[in-house]
Amino acid sequence: MMIELCDSADIGEGEIIRVDVPGCPAIAIARHEGALYVFPDRCPHADESLSEGWLEDGRVVCGVHFAEFELGSGAVHNPPVGCPNLSFFKCEDRDGKVFATLTGGPEHV
Amino acid sequence: MCDGGCKGGARGRPNMAPVYPKAASYPEYAQLVNRENAQVDRRLFVDEAIYQAELQQIFARSWLFLAHESQIPSPGDFIRTSMGEDDVIVVRQRDGSVKAFLNSCPHRGNRVCMVDAGTKARGFICNYHGWSFGIDGGLRGTDGKVYEKDQAFEKAQIGLTPVAQIDSYKGLIFGTFDPAAPSLLDFFGPFTFYLDIMLDNDEGGTEFIGGAIKSEIDCNWKFPAENFVGDILHAFWTHQSGAQAILGAGVDLGKRYDELAFQASVYGHGIETNLDKVGNTRTLGYPELVDYVYDLSEKASARLGDLRARAIGAISSCTVFPNFSFLPGQNTFRVWHPRGPGKIELVVWTLVNKNAPEHIKEAYRKGVMMTFSPGGVFEMDDGENWEYSTRVNQGFVTRQQPLHYALGLESTDLERELPGHIHKGSMNDANQRLFYTRWAEFMEHDNWTDLQNGDTAPPQKSVKAAE
Numbered sequence: 025m026m027i028e029l030c031d032s033a034d035i036g037e038g039e040i041i042r043v044d045v046p047g048c049p050a051i052a053i054a055r056h057e058g059a060l061y062v063f064p065d066r067c068p069h070a071d072e073s074l075s076e077g078w079l080e081d082g083r084v085v086c087g088v089h090f091a092e093f094e095l096g097s098g099a100v101h102n103p104p105v106g107c108p109n110l111s112f113f114k115c116e117d118r119d120g121k122v123f124a125t126l127t128g129g130p131e132h133v
Numbered sequence: 134m135c136d137g138g139c140k141g142g143a144r145g146r147p148n149m150a151p152v153y154p155k156a157a158s159y160p161e162y163a164q165l166v167n168r169e170n171a172q173v174d175r176r177l178f179v180d181e182a183i184y185q186a187e188l189q190q191i192f193a194r195s196w197l198f199l200a201h202e203s204q205i206p207s208p209g210d211f212i213r214t215s216m217g218e219d220d221v222i223v224v225r226q227r228d229g230s231v232k233a234f235l236n237s238c239p240h241r242g243n244r245v246c247m248v249d250a251g252t253k254a255r256g257f258i259c260n261y262h263g264w265s266f267g268i269d270g271g272l273r274g275t276d277g278k279v280y281e282k283d284q285a286f287e288k289a290q291i292g293l294t295p296v297a298q299i300d301s302y303k304g305l306i307f308g309t310f311d312p313a314a315p316s317l318l319d320f321f322g323p324f325t326f327y328l329d330i331m332l333d334n335d336e337g338g339t340e341f342i343g344g345a346i347k348s349e350i351d352c353n354w355k356f357p358a359e360n361f362v363g364d365i366l367h368a369f370w371t372h373q374s375g376a377q378a379i380l381g382a383g384v385d386l387g388k389r390y391d392e393l394a395f396q397a398s399v400y401g402h403g404i405e406t407n408l409d410k411v412g413n414t415r416t417l418g419y420p421e422l423v424d425y426v427y428d429l430s431e432k433a434s435a436r437l438g439d440l441r442a443r444a445i446g447a448i449s450s451c452t453v454f455p456n457f458s459f460l461p462g463q464n465t466f467r468v469w470h471p472r473g474p475g476k477i478e479l480v481v482w483t484l485v486n487k488n489a490p491e492h493i494k495e496a497y498r499k500g501v502m503m504t505f506s507p508g509g510v511f512e513m514d515d516g517e518n519w520e521y522s523t524r525v526n527q528g529f530v531t532r533q534q535p536l537h538y539a540l541g542l543e544s545t546d547l548e549r550e551l552p553g554h555i556h557k558g559s560m561n562d563a564n565q566r567l568f569y570t571r572w573a574e575f576m577e578h579d580n581w582t583d584l585q586n587g588d589t590a591p592p593q594k595s596v597k598a599a600e
Contacts, residue, residue: 069277088277089265089274104263
């Protein structure tokens with residue numbers, strides 16, 4: 025089931041924001057070239073917040089150890105040892121609201 | 134006795150705020166500069182306790198040269214340098230400002246940056262436990278899986294120790310570890326009048342080109358600093374062979390020496406110049422540089438006035454107290470980083486006007502390498518002298534013998550309308566005496582009010598002249 029996270033206008037181009045959903049670990053939402061991406065606000069390497077990182081060339085960069093994850097595929101680049109890929113949640117922009125499926129999603133949530 | 138609740142020996146939580154050292158007062162060291170007799174005690178060049186006092190009194194308080202703006206143009210660009218013996222990272226911030234930090238992790242102290250310079254850094258990660266710092270110095274995170282679960286861990290107050298103040302003057306970035314230090318402009322005083330000879334002779338400003346040349350010399354840091362502050366005298370003997378090789382003749386200070394040459398000093402900073410237009414530039418060995426400086430000098434007279442326009446390429450040298458020096462005309466800029474009383478690490482850059490043609494910049498780069506690098510004609514001449522000037526003082530009896538700094542005792546020039554303490558003739562120990570007087574002021578005074586109002590402070594008439 026998709027649940028509403030926030031207004032899509034809250035996320036500017038090139039930004040990552042953090043959204044707290046009751047009962048769920050923190051969620052990060054990013055916008056790149058207009059498209060929205062929803063993923064856990066937790067780096068799969070060392071659990072640090074990804075919303076405190078930034079977007080660069082279509083990748084989420086973790087601000088702590090600088091792992092880079094491709095938006096969409098989640099493929100990791102420049103990984104610290106043992107860092108797996110990032111998983112993304114299915115999401116949609118419905119009439120200016122961001123909706124995402126948080127259950128049955130990635131293993132790291 | 135611990136009843137089992139002693140928290141592993143801790144009674145409270147860590148205070149990770151920066152600690153900036155307090156200055157003290159060492160009148161017994163200040164007296165080693167004998168102003169009555171124009172003599173300097175040789176213990177200044179070998180004594181470990183005096184050296185430690187220098188790190189505390191001088192290097193932890195003075196504004197020290199860090200970098201040229203052109204070395205770190207974009208956010209995340211950084212260079213690693215030293216302030217005294219403290220390892221420092223200088224980083225361009227996302228808002229365009231510059232910050233500098235101690236290159237040491239607050240956890241176990243390891244270096245967080247191992248390389249000399251880089252571009253677009255995202256941050257600095259300590260190799261030891263993975264503590265990660267942003268380019269703003271703040272602790273971004275650790276290993277995440279351990280500290281994040283420790284409820285008592287206070288990440289927000291931890292960061293790399295910032296250099297207390299950073300400022301720049303016409304492209305040159307300086308920093309001080311002393312939050313109470315006066316502004317950079319106050320530290321220079323009216324000496325900026327002379328810095329502008331090299332930093333503001335062209336509307337386009339300046340840049341460093343071609344990286345840095347690093348070397349070590351087994352000498353006390355003050356010998357090269359005093360040499361550049363006002364010792365052209367040595368050139369006639371030390372550099373005679375090098376000058377003959379390049380110029381086909383010995384050192385020549387110009388026909389109008391008696392009329393033009395002078396030394397100027399403010400707060401221990403000093404310049405000696407002969408106003409002979411291109412004497413220094415000629416020694417680089419490129420006729421096109423001489424032509425360039427002649428043209429530049431004519432254009433710059435509108436900007437700087439005739440006197441300073443004549444100084445752009447002249448036989449001259451300059452030190453900004455304590456350890457930043459340069460040679461107008463030869464365009465070599467350098468820092469003499471102290472590494473104990475008997476050793477320095479010398480870092481040398483080449484400064485050019487941004488607007489200079491490419492072939493001129495390239496000629497300066499090569500010219501500096503051939504003259505003022507470890508294999509350069511003039512640097513080699515100097516290094517050995519400074520090494521033996523330092524090393525002989527290991528002799529117990531030798532170091533009881535005071536050194537002579539008495540050339541030009543009657544050369545004060547009260548007539549010339551120039552900023553600072555002016556002395557006639559460039560061949561003079563006046564600037565060196567004032568350099569050591571400034572050294573003594575730093576040893577003596579624990580506060581900036583006294584430091585800025587001692588004998589090295591600019592005479593009032595000169596301050597007016599500079600305005």
